[in-house]
Amino acid sequence: IHSQYVLMQHVLQWPPTFCQEKVCIPNLSERFSIHGLWPANSSESMKCECPSKPSERNKVNALMRNNLNLNKQLQIIWPNLIAGASDVQFWQYEWIKHGYCNQNIIPMIQYFQAAVRVSRMMTNLIDYMDAPGGVHPSNHTSYSESHIRQSIFNLVGPNIDVFLSCMVNSTGYVLLKEVYPCLDRTVTHFITCSGPVKSNLCGGDNIFHPTF
Numbered sequence: 001i002h003s004q005y006v007l008m009q010h011v012l013q014w015p016p017t018f019c020q021e022k023v024c025i026p027n028l029s030e031r032f033s034i035h036g037l038w039p040a041n042s043s044e045s046m047k048c049e050c051p052s053k054p055s056e057r058n059k060v061n062a063l064m065r066n067n068l069n070l071n072k073q074l075q076i077i078w079p080n081l082i083a084g085a086s087d088v089q090f091w092q093y094e095w096i097k098h099g100y101c102n103q104n105i106i107p108m109i110q111y112f113q114a115a116v117r118v119s120r121m122m123t124n125l126i127d128y129m130d131a132p133g134g135v136h137p138s139n140h141t142s143y144s145e146s147h148i149r150q151s152i153f154n155l156v157g158p159n160i161d162v163f164l165s166c167m168v169n170s171t172g173y174v175l176l177k178e179v180y181p182c183l184d185r186t187v188t189h190f191i192t193c194s195g196p197v198k199s200n201l202c203g204g205d206n207i208f209h210p211t212f
């Protein structure tokens with residue numbers, strides 16, 4: 001897998017959209033939170049082959065027990081949103097799905113530390129998007145895909161393409177669900193997401209970015 005690894009997708013989710021179709025924990029903090037860090041090849045994110053790895057689960061547990069500072073930071077930036085599951089379960093799931101098969105390049109501790117480092121580069125993506133002329137969360141105003149992209153240039157730099165993912169809710173509205181800024185292999189600077197496909201379900205001029 002690592003020979004194909006060309007970039008890291010830092011996948012951020014917008015809880016008000018995510019929680020329209022899932023039952024979420026109460027008291028969500030008003031920020032984009034991490035869904036996962038997904039190594040990608042030149043066309044798409046790569047998944048590890050083994051869906052269940054008890055030994056990797058135990059290693060994530062041990063890492064978080066022994067690195068309480070890292071653990072505390074991840075609780076803020078990478079919370080589990082779904083009611084009834086824990087943060088550690090979410091981190092284990094993402095590590096097993098996207099991380100462990102690439103650990104020769106990015107060992108587990110560096111994978112989770114990279115999440116903290118990238119989060120420091122932006123703190124909260126919405127603060128960049130919700131700048132003058134940008135995108136202000138609202139249940140009543142919609143934006144075009146290109147307007148949303150422009151607002152994200154405030155973070156990643158002009159003309160750097162991110163991947164956008166939307167959801168169509170049960171009343172037919174298109175809502176912004178995820179934004180993936182992409183980073184280079186060492187997870188230190190933003191680069192354009194590779195591949196011909198730049199969004200999923202977002203096209204058009206009427207994308208809502210709901211409020212908390």
Ligand SMILES: *[C@@H]1O[C@H](CO)[C@@H](O)[C@H](O)[C@H]1NC(C)=O
Nearest residue numbers: 024025026027028029083084
């Ligand atoms: C949610 O936040 C409110 C106000 O800060 C607090 O009173 C309440 O106990 C919190 N609920 C949970 C389940 O944490």
Ligand SMILES: *[C@@H]1O[C@H](CO)[C@@H](O)[C@H](O)[C@H]1NC(C)=O
Nearest residue numbers: 004041042043044045046047
């Ligand atoms: C990229 O990774 C995906 C998923 O692992 C795989 O199906 C695809 O063939 C890979 N594409 C390239 C160009 O390596």
Ligand SMILES: *[C@@H]1O[C@H](CO)[C@@H](O)[C@H](O)[C@H]1NC(C)=O
Nearest residue numbers: 020139169170171173208210
């Ligand atoms: C779908 O999204 C729109 C825009 O945010 C919202 O007004 C509407 O209530 C949502 N529908 C449902 C069923 O939640």
Ligand SMILES: *[C@@H]1O[C@H](CO)[C@@H](O)[C@H](O)[C@H]1NC(C)=O
Nearest residue numbers: 016017020138139210211212
């Ligand atoms: C906007 O929509 C979200 C998600 O459907 C909902 O949780 C929130 O309460 C709504 N906000 C307002 C101000 O109505």
